Structure formats: structure tokens, C-alpha cells
Amino acid sequence: MPTSPVRVFLFLSSYFPLFLIFSVLWYQKHFWLSLWVGIASLLSLLFSIVYFVYAYKTFSDTTVKVTKVARKDEASMGYIASYLIPFVTFSIDNDKGQILIPQVLALVVFLLVLLIVYVSSNMIYINPMLNMLGFHLYAIEIEGSSELEYYYLARKRVVRGELITYIRLSDDIFFEH
Template identity: 25%
Template sequence: MKFTRSLQKILFYLSSFIPLYLLLIVQNIQLFDDNGRLLTLKCFFNQFLNISTSVSIFWIGLLIFFILSLFGVFLFFRVYTKTEGRIGTIKDTEFVREDTMGYIVTYIVPLISMDIHSGRSLLINFILFFIIGTFYVKNDQLFMNPLYNICGYNVFSAEEYIYITRISKTKLKKIAKRNLEVKKVNLIGDIYVITEVPLQTSRSDDLYL
């Protein structure tokens, strides 16, 4: 069980860097030759098998990380958000929005500067990536994921809990104040994915009033 939870944390961590993978692809992939002409299919695919060892390692590593990160995406969006969970209430407290933008600026942006033609640069950035991952996994920072915001989820901290939800802050406060029920799915530790209870549609409509 402990190994499974650790593996899930690692997959969630890798998925939080999907924006970085995409930026690195855009930054380093070649579509045109030195004369500005579109590469032939053979030349296009040959760039991934470059005689430079560091370049080959970069593309192979990036492919592996991207594929593994898709499992993290699947876990959150197809498993945890679809799990029945349990019905309960949330405390009427201050909901503080977590700064996932800070995560991008602090951890993702610096990694864009790597030089894929330099083995030393790749090693340094891999070590940095590993250190960040250790911090992320050990401290259960699973909620720090830009994909959640991109897909319409909000991340709030409320006393000892972290809530990942599509419910707005204003509506969340009204739900807590009126002691209405929500569906809670435990992601890990004190982190929960919460959604409104469908049977409360008629009551939840009053929240907009």
C-alpha cells in the first residue's frame, strides 16, 4: 500500500510538469532546415536519433516522463474525480486560494533554460528535477499542479485541509455556511477533491440568490 501511494505521488508529480514538457518540445524541435525549408520526414525523425548522446538522452527521457505523466492525469481526472467518495460537510472557514502560478515560476520556468546539447546541463537539470520531486512527494504537494487550474479546478486551503474543486470560492463559502453536503474524495492525507451533491440541485440553486 505504501509503495502504491508513493507511486501515485510520483505520477502526480510528473503530470504537474506537462506544461514544461510541451514548452521543451516547442523550444527544441526542428521543423525547418538552415535554409528555412520544411524538413522531410526522414530528417524530421533523424533529429531524435542525433549522433549527440545528450540530445538522444533528452528526447528519450522527455518521452518517458511524458508517458508516465499521462498516468498521473488519468488517475486524477478519470479515477479520483469519478470516485463515489463520501458525503459530508465542510467547515465554515476562510478559503485561501493556493498560488499554483508561483509553482510555475519557481520550478518550471528555470528548467526551460537547459541546453540539450550539453550533458552537464542535462545532468544539473535532472538533479534539480529530482530534488523538486523529493520535496513534492515527501510533503504531499499533490495539489500544486497547473493542469488543475487549466482544466477549471480551484485549489483552496482551509485550516488543515486542501480542497481541489470546480466550485467557486464564493459558492464554497455559502455551502460551508449553510452546512450543505458535498462529495469528498480523499486524494491523499488532508487533500480532498470535492464536488456538489447532485441530489441537492434544488437547494444549491439558492446559493446564487
């Protein structure tokens, strides 16, 4: 199972589009904040990509037969709609360009709550950036398993009855190999 720091970076990378939007919106009034947010979000995205490449190259793989499959990409759209869109219009400053501490603290508290929920659950794989990189999330059942359902991240389409080769990222999360 990914460690907590890896889960935090996966969380931050899932918010890369939002942080990039903030960076663009804050550029003129708050250059240094904009730059810091942009760099931090880019680093989290790069770290997440490096993690998946590392896992792909070093974790052992397994081949199994899929007995049931359901695509779960719609979870990413709900994620975007419920969390990213409302924050695009969130202002951290007043008409004079002064940063308002209560707004910043409200944003930080909200993101910390999301971080805790996200990191302590398997939501780290509901990540719009993985979709943008061509990955899809599937709920699958596999032959000979007592578990009812696993999550499988793959670029290719998954069909019931086919053999898949995966690496295990956690107890119930598989990554296409």
C-alpha cells in the same frame, strides 16, 4: 493517501508544460530526445487524469459544512514562476548541437531533488495542470473536525457555510465529488 508511483506521476504531470516546451525547443537538434520527453510527459498527464477519474468513481464520498475557506491558487503561480520559467532558457547542448553531459546531469539532479520534495509533501496538489483543467485549491476548515485545515480541490467556488461533498485523497486532501 496516494501511493508513491501515483505521487511521481502527479509530479511529472505538474511539469507537463515545461517538458512540452523542452520537447519543442529540442525538436530540430535532438529529435529522439524531444519525442521521448514529449511522450513521457503526455503519458504522465494522462495517468494523472485517469487517477483522478478513478478516485472520483471509486472512493466513497462525504458531505460536510465548510466553516472557513481560503483560495490557494496563488501557490501554482509561485510554482510556475520559480521552477518552470528559469528552465525555458536552459540549454543542454553547445553551438555544434552536441549534448553536454554536465548540463543534462545538472537538470536531472535538480528534477530529482524537486521530485523528492514534491512527493514527500502535499505539493502534488499544487499543480498547474489541475488549474488548466478548471480545478482550484482551497484551504478549508470543516464543522466538527479537530483538524485545523484541509486542502480541497474543486471546480466550483467554495463559500463559507455551504455543504460540500468530497472524496478523501489523503489525510488532509479532499477532492470535489
